[in-house]
Amino acid sequence: MNELCVWVSKKPSGTLSREQGEYLFNYSSLSASDAVSLTMPVRNKSYVSESLFPIFEMHLPEGYLLAVIKKHFSKLTATDDFGLLSLLSDKVVGRLSYAEEVTQENALSLDEILHSAEENLFSSLVERFALSSPVSGVQPKVLALLQDKATLQFSHYIVKSWGTDYPDLALNEWLCMKTLEQAGLDVPEFYLSDDEACFVMKRFDITEQGDYLGFEDFCVLQAKPRDEKYTGSYEQLAKGIAIFVSPKYRKKALYDYFKAMVLNQWLQNGDAHLKNFGVVYSSATDIRLAPIYDVVSTTAYIKEDIQALTLLGSKRWRGQKHLERFAIEHCQLTLKQAKEAMQQCFEAMNWLNDEVDALQDKVAKNTSKEALLRHFKALITRVLKDVE
Incomplete structure (x- = not known):
């Protein structure tokens, strides 16, 4: 696949393509509100770049998650930037998406993550959600659809863990984020699992009404x-x-x-x-x-x-x-x-x-x-x- 349709707020906005080693983005909509990025305003002229535009690159995994995806899919498809974006495209959820309807995984309960007794819980989450996790950053993390039992609402949460090189990283992040919260800073909703193995953060680009910012x-x-x-x-x-x-x-x-x-x-x-x-x-x-x-x-x-x-x-x-x-x-x-x-x-x-x-x-x-x-x-x- 060398072409992706790009949607903004569930409306077609333009086409991202790769031709002769260059990336091109062309708007199909001329409405200013359909701009894919604050730095790429709507225009008739093509956007051209030798590398993937940063707004689309933002959806690519890094570090641990990237290694997992390459290990499982490098024999089946190209895993360069465009190949990875194509592979993950039908799972990208947000103001920007690459499909009219996004494929959703079956949800888990937030309590299942926070109070789990499963020893290899994070590994299980990676197996289940790796291809549904277009999130950047080198730390081991996945994007999971979880249900809050108290409100019965479904939301996307980023679940992070750590390797042996960074012991107690989840507790480290929890202490730091709580300190920011105590200082009156706006921070995402976040949790630490009972066994301190996982730091869980709710996505902050979704309104209470379910609209994507x-x-x-x-x-x-x-x-x-x-x-x-x-x-x-x-x-x-x-x-x-x-x-x-x-x-x-x-x-x-x-x-x-x-x-x-x-x-x-x-x-x-x-x-x-x-x-x-x-x-x-x-x-x-x-x-x-x-x-x-x-x-x-x-x-x-x-x-x-x-x-x-x-x-x-x-x-x-x-x-x-x-x-x-x-x-x-x-x-x-x-x-x-x-x-x-x-x-x-x-x-x-x-x-x-x-x-x-x-x-x-x-x-x-x-x-x-x-x-x-x-x-x-x-x-x-x-x-x-x-x-x-």
Whole structure:
């Protein structure tokens, strides 16, 4: 297959094709609301690129999931970018899709994931949902249709696990995301399974009415392929937020972005790259900063890890004075607002300190979990010394 029909909000929008080593996208609709991306407005002229356009590349799996799919399907079909997109096309669910009707897998219960006693649950989920998981990121994850028993509603959730190289990664992410939540940041709905084997996050691009919002990460918005997600700076990201987010939401978006940056520093999240920030929108005039997602303390596993992008010209972790400067010069905040935002983050770190203390009282000695909790205690101590 060298051609895919692209649908926007369940209406045909255009055709993606590959010809003589080039990718082409042609609109069949001339309605501005049918644009496939904020960076690809509707026009008569073809879009042409030597590589897959970032908005479509966003649906391709990476890392673990990519390896699983290639292992099972490389003998049956091409597994280059266009081949992978074609393979997954009838499972892509969202504002953007590649079929009039999307094939849905039979749903599981959310409780089955959170309270399962099955030892190899994640492996079973991969077998069941691998081809229904057009999600990026190198961490082992699948996109699963789950039912909430309390509301009886079906929703898509991203279920993450980890390998032996990253023990207790689900707990790590849960602690980090709870800290962001405590700081008042908008985060997706998320859970930690009882056995702490899985981190479960609800998709945030679906409204309560079941309508799909547009979502684009900053690789797409900066017209960069996924391989360039570690290029650029947090200053450029702040500028991108100011450009793309609608004026009525811009002030809050930059304030929240600054808080996320503070906590990424304090928690030492070295994976806050361009694909881990984005916008959601219902129209070209209603664009918001997406909820903050995929935050983990990477120095728990890579002791000398650095930032994903540069901040004030360096990838070193930055202290209070540098962060205040970043807030004023690039996030359009006053010094008073910057200090207020940092105080909210500081209170969230105090919550994390209490939570880690409670967990340490119950954890067995000389385990990976104890090591992770000691790591968080060291981060908290450093923050307490740095913040005035």
